Amino acid sequence: MKRISLAIALCSVCALSFAQVKTPVDTISRGNLSIILYDDKSWQYIEIQPDVKSATIDTTDIKAENWVTTSVYAQNPDYARTKDASVIDFGNDSCSFPAKGKVVSSFGMRSGKMHTGIDIALKSGDAVFAAFDGIVRFAGWSGSKYGNAVVVRHYNGLETVYAHLDDVKCKVNQKVNAGEILGFGGKTSNHLHFETRLKDNAFDPELVFNTQTGALVADRIPIYASNFDYMKFVDNSQYHIVKSGDTLYGIARKYKVSVKQICDLNGIKESSILSVGKRLKLRP
Ligand SMILES: [Zn+2]
Structure with a gap:
């Protein structure tokens, strides 16, 4: 049976120990390491170890x-x-x-x-x-x-x-x-x-x-949230599949395109009723 394992982030604190309450102000992720910066200019390493045995999804x-x-x-x-690290298990x-x-x-x-x-x-x-x-x-x-x-x-x-x-x-x-x-x-x-x-x-x-x-x-390849960091900054989405409750205005806002552009690209009107499952083109 082949499966993909969702990871549980096991955190091991490697740097300083803290007596007082601090507020994290930023997090920098690289591979399986996160560096948390605090408001008093101190910092902490968190190492994320995907646990391949935990929380498996049967696929x-x-x-x-x-x-x-x-x-x-x-x-x-x-x-x-x-947000969850994953392990892609290629087995044999x-x-x-x-x-x-x-x-x-x-x-x-x-x-x-x-x-x-x-x-x-x-x-x-x-x-x-x-x-x-x-x-x-x-x-x-x-x-x-x-x-x-x-x-x-x-x-x-x-x-x-x-x-x-x-x-x-x-x-x-x-x-x-x-x-x-x-x-x-x-x-x-x-x-x-x-x-x-x-x-x-x-x-x-x-x-x-x-x-x-x-x-x-490798036979087992860990994939971390940081491997998708580029998605925070770019949205190359070309299509949106309509879900229940979607509106043209909501979709336009989400993908930072105009309602008119969506209408023009898909041959629909602003008053058109969106059918669930329909694929809307967002960008030319
Ligand atoms: Zn290419």
């Missing part, structure tokens, strides 16, 4: 939650879902680096915009492979940002995204094995855009794969 039925087959996002990216899973080329662009800020994956060079007709065993959640045309894309959900809660393909060779709900061909690329784009996501939030695929060798970094 045997990986289609049970948010199985959305019409969008590359199952929900929407949301920093609020990153087989794995495959998603393409044969070299990484030509890394995860991170690029020309003032966040690049939420890695780019792997492709030549025309190159195959793109499933990174791990899983089930195809999305396959086909996804819009101008990702183009033809495939999203595979894996048995440990991880999702992988393969974007800018020429031909998609798999179908929604299809079971795939690591190394199985998902599609071909290299013609309309000279690279594969590859993402790793937890609960729709992208993190650096180089935490999972050694991009020099194509091998897994």
